[in-house]
Amino acid sequence: MTVSRVTSAEVAERAGVSQSAVSRVFTPGASASAKTVEKVRRAAAELGYRPNILARAMVSGRSRMIGLVVAYLDNQFYPDVLERLSNALQQRGYHVLVFMAAQTAGNIDTVVEEILDYQVDGIIAASVALSSDLSDRCRAAGVPMVLFNRAQDGEGFSSVTSDNAQGGRRVAELFLAAGHERIGYIAGWEGASTQRDRELGFTTRLAEAGRSLHAREVGNFRMEQAAEAARRMFCVPAAERPDAVFVANDHMAIPVMDTLRSEFGLSVPGEVSVVGYDDVPAAGWPAYDLTTVRQPAGRMVAETVDLLLKLVEDEGTPPRNVEVDGQLILRGSARIPEGWDRT
Amino acid sequence: MTVSRVTSAEVAERAGVSQSAVSRVFTPGASASAKTVEKVRRAAAELGYRPNILARAMVSGRSRMIGLVVAYLDNQFYPDVLERLSNALQQRGYHVLVFMAAQTAGNIDTVVEEILDYQVDGIIAASVALSSDLSDRCRAAGVPMVLFNRAQDGEGFSSVTSDNAQGGRRVAELFLAAGHERIGYIAGWEGASTQRDRELGFTTRLAEAGRSLHAREVGNFRMEQAAEAARRMFCVPAAERPDAVFVANDHMAIPVMDTLRSEFGLSVPGEVSVVGYDDVPAAGWPAYDLTTVRQPAGRMVAETVDLLLKLVEDEGTPPRNVEVDGQLILRGSARIPEGWDRT
DNA sequence: ATGAAAGCGCTAACAA
DNA sequence: TTGTTAGCGCTTTCAT
Numbered sequence: 001m002t003v004s005r006v007t008s009a010e011v012a013e014r015a016g017v018s019q020s021a022v023s024r025v026f027t028p029g030a031s032a033s034a035k036t037v038e039k040v041r042r043a044a045a046e047l048g049y050r051p052n053i054l055a056r057a058m059v060s061g062r063s064r065m066i067g068l069v070v071a072y073l074d075n076q077f078y079p080d081v082l083e084r085l086s087n088a089l090q091q092r093g094y095h096v097l098v099f100m101a102a103q104t105a106g107n108i109d110t111v112v113e114e115i116l117d118y119q120v121d122g123i124i125a126a127s128v129a130l131s132s133d134l135s136d137r138c139r140a141a142g143v144p145m146v147l148f149n150r151a152q153d154g155e156g157f158s159s160v161t162s163d164n165a166q167g168g169r170r171v172a173e174l175f176l177a178a179g180h181e182r183i184g185y186i187a188g189w190e191g192a193s194t195q196r197d198r199e200l201g202f203t204t205r206l207a208e209a210g211r212s213l214h215a216r217e218v219g220n221f222r223m224e225q226a227a228e229a230a231r232r233m234f235c236v237p238a239a240e241r242p243d244a245v246f247v248a249n250d251h252m253a254i255p256v257m258d259t260l261r262s263e264f265g266l267s268v269p270g271e272v273s274v275v276g277y278d279d280v281p282a283a284g285w286p287a288y289d290l291t292t293v294r295q296p297a298g299r300m301v302a303e304t305v306d307l308l309l310k311l312v313e314d315e316g317t318p319p320r321n322v323e324v325d326g327q328l329i330l331r332g333s334a335r336i337p338e339g340w341d342r343t
Numbered sequence: 344m345t346v347s348r349v350t351s352a353e354v355a356e357r358a359g360v361s362q363s364a365v366s367r368v369f370t371p372g373a374s375a376s377a378k379t380v381e382k383v384r385r386a387a388a389e390l391g392y393r394p395n396i397l398a399r400a401m402v403s404g405r406s407r408m409i410g411l412v413v414a415y416l417d418n419q420f421y422p423d424v425l426e427r428l429s430n431a432l433q434q435r436g437y438h439v440l441v442f443m444a445a446q447t448a449g450n451i452d453t454v455v456e457e458i459l460d461y462q463v464d465g466i467i468a469a470s471v472a473l474s475s476d477l478s479d480r481c482r483a484a485g486v487p488m489v490l491f492n493r494a495q496d497g498e499g500f501s502s503v504t505s506d507n508a509q510g511g512r513r514v515a516e517l518f519l520a521a522g523h524e525r526i527g528y529i530a531g532w533e534g535a536s537t538q539r540d541r542e543l544g545f546t547t548r549l550a551e552a553g554r555s556l557h558a559r560e561v562g563n564f565r566m567e568q569a570a571e572a573a574r575r576m577f578c579v580p581a582a583e584r585p586d587a588v589f590v591a592n593d594h595m596a597i598p599v600m601d602t603l604r605s606e607f608g609l610s611v612p613g614e615v616s617v618v619g620y621d622d623v624p625a626a627g628w629p630a631y632d633l634t635t636v637r638q639p640a641g642r643m644v645a646e647t648v649d650l651l652l653k654l655v656e657d658e659g660t661p662p663r664n665v666e667v668d669g670q671l672i673l674r675g676s677a678r679i680p681e682g683w684d685r686t
Numbered sequence: 687a688t689g690a691a692a693g694c695g696c697t698a699a700c701a702a
Numbered sequence: 703t704t705g706t707t708a709g710c711g712c713t714t715t716c717a718t
């Protein structure tokens with residue numbers, strides 16, 4: 001039933017050459033005479049031969065697989081990233097082995113162990129936190145890792161993020177310039193560097209203007225929790241309600257807008273400005289038209305792939321922390337100050 | 344620099360047993376005395392040994408990897424499916440190797456060849472069409488495949504879909520019961536079985552009531568094309584505009600609603616009812632509150648995994664075509680007939 | 687129950 | 703340039 005795959009030995013026999021000649025023909029850096037190449041290619045085509053990547057991996061030590069750890073596929077930012085990552089890697093001859101990480105801490109360690117079992121050439125950890133001995137294990141195994149959209153201090157981490165503190169500052173500047181009085185913040189998961197940096201940049205800039213947060217709630221990067229956070233924040237006398245809210249990402253800003261509009265009957269941005277972070281597709285949909293700080297997924301992915309493959313291919317490449325800039329996208333969910341141009 | 348991974352031979356030496364004893368301890372169906380197991384486990388733990396899945400795959404012929412071909416990650420239905428698939432497979436000891444397929448036809452064949460190179464144990468093709476000789480190659484290679492959310496006639500295809508014709512009928516019944524006069528349909532990509540079946544069920548039911556489509560446009564399952572389709576359909580004198588539109592999936596229904604509301608100033612469902620298909624997360628967001636036919640992702644994934652793993656593990660399992668039922672979810676985007684209860 | 691030995695399909699020295 | 707040979711790390715007969 002199961003027809004075994006064609007092997008290089010069979011091709012060799014048919015082409016009348018040695019098995020290693022076949023291998024050479026299919027190995028990029030190897031040499032073979034034009035005649036041999038011709039004979040082998042013909043025989044291979046006739047037999048439908050293709051090299052077994054796993055066997056190649058065993059001897060070469062390179063599986064051409066990259067492990068991707070990912071947690072939040074319901075946040076539109078991540079499918080977009082996954083698609084781009086997969087495409088970029090595919091183009092460079094690698095493929096993505098996916099590992100879903102529940103957000104429970106211990107789970108991540110298990111997942112990374114499993115990844116290592118597959119002898120992946122490298123690991124991309126998207127928005128997950130790692131215990132430090134875990135990164136040690138990866139280093140011990142010689143498997144480079146880059147954190148995507150999370151920074152982590154400590155020794156040899158590589159990471160690619162956008163400049164979250166700068167993004168936070170930009171939102172603060174927008175709110176200040178628009179003359180908002182009572183400014184609220186809905187935080188993401190407090191363990192995340194992105195959350196911390198965005199908030200820090202935001203509040204620091206407010207402080208520079210002698211201002212501080214009027215209200216703060218935590219949404220943990222979850223839609224329902226963000227809606228709850230909005231309810232807590234707005235269940236106060238009308239005069240004490242924020243007139244501007246910065247939400248730590250778009251994924252939460254969407255239910256926040258929904259809640260403010262449909263449960264509190266507030267008009268956005270008439271009565272309250274809302275700003276998010278990421279610029280996910282839905283942020284651009286007319287129903288939300290959300291002002292946000294764009295995280296340039298394309299550039300972030302390109303940097304991630306470049307860095308990781310350099311780490312994989314050039315042994316001894318030093319770890320790097322890449323930070324790309326993120327632009328403020330002015331749309332209709334936040335009051336636009338005099339003289340600022342809508343993007 | 345690259346510290347090589349611990350091998351079973353090293354564990355064997357430390358435990359004072361043979362290398363094959365170590366293998367037996369880590370091989371599910373194998374036998375070893377309690378004492379051996381104990382010694383080996385201890386040594387393995389001390390050394391941090393874990394079996395190399397690739398080496399195991401070479402000899403056992405099972406890589407415990409499933410290839411997933413996927414095309415539309417911007418449609419929220421698919422990230423959801425991917426997450427569930429990955430989790431379900433992970434739980435059963437398999438992992439997902441992702442291959443993005445551009446929608447160009449020839450590309451799919453290339454992609455499947457690449458998948459086969461990785462010696463995956465099975466393939467899940469989500470919403471992509473395959474040339475029939477491609478499925479032959481898979482069969483020749485002994486790699487079972489199941490089509491997800493696409494049916495395809497011909498010999499030995501396995502597939503998991505929802506009952507799309509039935510779903511289409513249900514939407515027709517809703518529109519008929521609500522007394523709609525001019526009924527429009529915005530089609531998906533015409534090569535897709537889901538598109539065809541939904542439309543067929545829909546128009547067949549209309550025909551049974553002596554009715555037919557007032558307008559029809561094609562959106563190809565693309566957001567921008569769907570918006571364009573809506574514009575074409577509604578750029579007519581007000582009296583000729585449809586008062587109800589069935590859109591072949593939610594991913595297109597969203598821009599259709601946006602276009603009708605923000606470009607034509609129509610109220611939904613006051614002036615026009617809109618119904619989609621899938622029940623993606625955004626369909627439930629208050630800004631859309633979209634009436635739709637739910638494709639039960641959880642059940643579809645469960646069926647897919649069960650079927651594929653049976654195909655993988657029990658040689659000679661016959662191919663099957665599984666069809667799960669899809670429920671009509673009544674929300675606020677379509678007029679609800681007298682006596683029907685909002686879901 | 688256990689060890690020795692034979693590969694899985696391939697790449698990479700090493701000779702010739 | 704080519705063939706021969708030795709493994710990569712593991713599972714699985716086959717004896718013992």
